[in-house]
Amino acid sequence: MTVDTKTRILDAAERLFAERGFGSTSLRNITTAAGVNLAAIHYHFHSKDVLLENVITRRSDVVNQRRLEMLERFRQEAAGAPVPLERLLQAFLAPSFDWVRESGEAGLRFAKLMGRLHAEGGISQKLMISKFGPVVEVFHTALQESLPGLPAQELWWRVHFSIGAMAHTLRWSQQMVELIPGHAPTPPDTELALGRLISFLSGGFRVPASAATGVNS
């Protein structure tokens, strides 16, 4: 039950960044919430930017590795043939949703943070691109094999539409009640959300390449 100062800081920072955003959270907010001294944050992380990077990396490394492992498993199942679209979507999306489900409160917090950081700029933006960009490229390549008719450019657009839908869903997973009028207050059901997202996106990816696409694709 006793956790060290460094972890306490990471936990508190993750929660506060998720709730108020990076720019609106002060180091003093974090130290107060974590019950540690202000100087400790500088001792362990040197600066606010480095702290954010540590907050992200602690989770993104796990999620990204699971993504690649899942992709690899589906590749072996496919035995040389292209991996089916739904499998690719599952390999990319499930690790984040799963982690959110398994981790309870902490998972929901990180989901919110990821969704938020996807939309922020400055240092958050650079970190998101560097932490998730390479894995997204791997999946783009795999998608090209599974959807051979689609120009690479158009596929990139669809990948980004999907990332937007995912980020938004993670961001609001706790608060669908506020968004859906008349929605009975149910606990967040990430498994339901994941299934629906996968089937929705699969429909989008399967739409034939647009005809009037000449110039820019």
Next chain:
Amino acid sequence: MTVDTKTRILDAAERLFAERGFGSTSLRNITTAAGVNLAAIHYHFHSKDVLLENVITRRSDVVNQRRLEMLERFRQEAAGAPVPLERLLQAFLAPSFDWVRESGEAGLRFAKLMGRLHAEGGISQKLMISKFGPVVEVFHTALQESLPGLPAQELWWRVHFSIGAMAHTLRWSQQMVELIPGHAPTPPDTELALGRLISFLSGGFRVPASAATGVNS
């Protein structure tokens, strides 16, 4: 060419909120960029929160009204029959993309701001729900008529997936270069993005209602 102080403040605030986010932008940043005095901002808007509300309302009122007008026009074209899905998506999405295209720099700035505020919390969150919620409800109802097989709950999920994709696209419309490896640096083409988003989403909405949906839909 001469604009009054109030407009100068709104313009500068819109730009800075878009670039750095609400929490990371100080009133002094705004007054410096606008070339006005710090006190002017308090005189005209009373507080930072009210300023944000004015920044949003100035644009959202226009976009939302165009959405409803376009929907009404398509309703009349349909002559009592349900409005076709692509038309509904167009009526919802085109006004924002059009406004962005027509307004050049200012349009791109506001696009970025909207995309960003969709993901933020606190006061931004409340404002987004209050400014866009009612219009989204109107479109949800129209979508139900056009997609009669879909349970209302599942349709809500899909609406939110779409809003996520839209927000993310607007947010990054200026910077696809950074996101798409090997993408030749082209000027942002919002018309192309709109067309591709509509066809992608239409595929998603047309997927039959999920089978394993019993409990929660």
Next chain:
DNA sequence: GTCTATAACTTGATAGAC
């Protein structure tokens, strides 16, 4: 309506004792 001046407080960061 716009300015200066300033109050009252918070910010990220560091130096140095223990």
Next chain:
DNA sequence: GTCTATCAAGTTATAGAC
């Protein structure tokens, strides 16, 4: 590793002259 003390800079907000 953790503390107190403190810094210089920046923060929202207001009072009052013009």
